[in-house]
């Protein structure tokens with residue numbers, strides 16, 4: 199094999215010029231702008247199974263999967279059918295429908311960690327509401343979050359966050375009132391001592407500890423169970439609530455998410471995009487007692503015109519019905535493990551400074567020789583230059599990864615063994631190119 203020419207992006211470039219007239223940076227969510235990788239952003243025209251096609255007709259095997267929700271791949275027939283069926287009767291009523299309870303039942307019956315749930319329209323809203331609930335229940339204001347964990351774009355949580363913020367090298371947002379940021383205590387992941395010190399310093403002031411139990415927005419910073427267990431214990435000792443933000447890990451590492459994977463019961467769990475099968479949904483859930491604090495039962499207000507939207511519920515019901523089938527996760531996770539193990543074996547055989555971290559069907563390519571990467575500080579920003587080259591070379595070989603080395607990749611049920619074989623070969627070639635340079 200030799201170096202491949204860059205893919206044609208003429209049509210995407212034209213569409214990007216137009217989009218720049220209307221949107222800041224030409225996009226409606228920052229990482230999409232391809233700022234930290236080569237070339238103009240690809241404008242996508244179509245997705246089917248594990249494949250994507252851009253406006254220039256380039257075809258890719260997709261490992262971004264719309265940043266996670268498409269665990270069954272694009273355009274899944276069962277999801278499409280269910281959505282179309284429900285759409286025939288109208289799109290939104292701003293009134294309860296049976297579909298909401300149907301999706302809630304699917305979630306709660308298969309999950310021993312929560313008893314009641316509330317649907318929102320995004321992960322951001324779910325987390326924002328969970329924090330408000332924790333503050334309302336404990337009557338305390340401060341929250342603890344971890345450096346590199348991203349919890350959506352609400353004010354209190356845009357402090358030392360991952361995702362697009364770390365991609366663009368500015369980990370806290372402008373426009374956050376100091377008074378809000380002051381209520382957020384940011385601690386390094388995997389640092390029990392710092393958690394303990396914060397609880398001592400701010401005794402009886404901390405409402406909750408929020409963590410992505412599978413931190414997946416600043417690389418994949420897999421924590422030891424021991425650390426998550428410690429958070430459970432210290433929250434209990436201090437009457438603070440533990441929130442697992444499972445917007446990525448929920449229904450991804452298993453039907454009952456990271457809570458089930460580690461078998462740790464958080465007080466509140468937040469879910470996102472994956473429970474809508476590709477439509478905008480989020481949710482937060484907890485025990486019936488905690489959830490009774492939410493309006494109209496309790497005094498913590500939270501609402502949404504399109505919350506529990508029937509079409510989004512339909513997408514979620516169809517997707518989660520598939521995920522709840524016996525053996526679904528075993529097959530997906532084993533397939534992913536075979537894929538990432540083969541890549542790791544290849545890189546190790548060539549002594550490349552490269553590691554693939556994985557949990558379930560989530561993976562992250564890290565240009566490091568560390569055995570474990572558990573904090574954002576352990577990532578060398580210079581290693582992102584290697585990712586940048588890899589990203590371009592992969593696109594040139596028909597493989598689509600999210601356009602940032604800090605973001606994780608996802609394997610879906612729609613990736614066949616043959617697709618993964620093809621992707622593997624391309625990844626081997628790209629590793630050779632990256633490490634030749």
Ligand code: PMP
Nearest residue numbers: 320321322348349350443445446
């Ligand atoms: N929490 C986590 C862990 C996330 O990964 C994200 C987004 N990827 C969010 C919250 C915010 O979700 P949304 O983008 O749907 O608002």
